[in-house]
Amino acid sequence: MTRLLERAFAEAGKLTPAEQDLLASRLLAEMGDEDEFDRAIDASAGKLTGLAEEALAEHRAGRTKELDPDRL
Numbered sequence: 001m002t003r004l005l006e007r008a009f010a011e012a013g014k015l016t017p018a019e020q021d022l023l024a025s026r027l028l029a030e031m032g033d034e035d036e037f038d039r040a041i042d043a044s045a046g047k048l049t050g051l052a053e054e055a056l057a058e059h060r061a062g063r064t065k066e067l068d069p070d071r072l
Contacts, residue, residue, distance in 0.1 A: 001009075012023055041048075058064055 012020055015023065055064075
């Protein structure tokens with residue numbers, strides 16, 4: 001465990017039991033969301049690669065325009 005995480009847990013230990021449970025629920029939910037996001041990205045990697053290759057091919061063929069952020 002890193003020093004920072006140890007410090008965070010030490011501070012969390014000063015909270016009331018209800019506050020500790022709330023913090024733990026938020027932490028677990030955040031970690032679950034991150035895992036879900038990673039799985040979604042992994043599952044779509046082939047599709048993203050295909051889209052990137054298609055975009056590069058269109059750019060190389062001269063079928064793209066430079067984006068002007070001021071005109072969005």
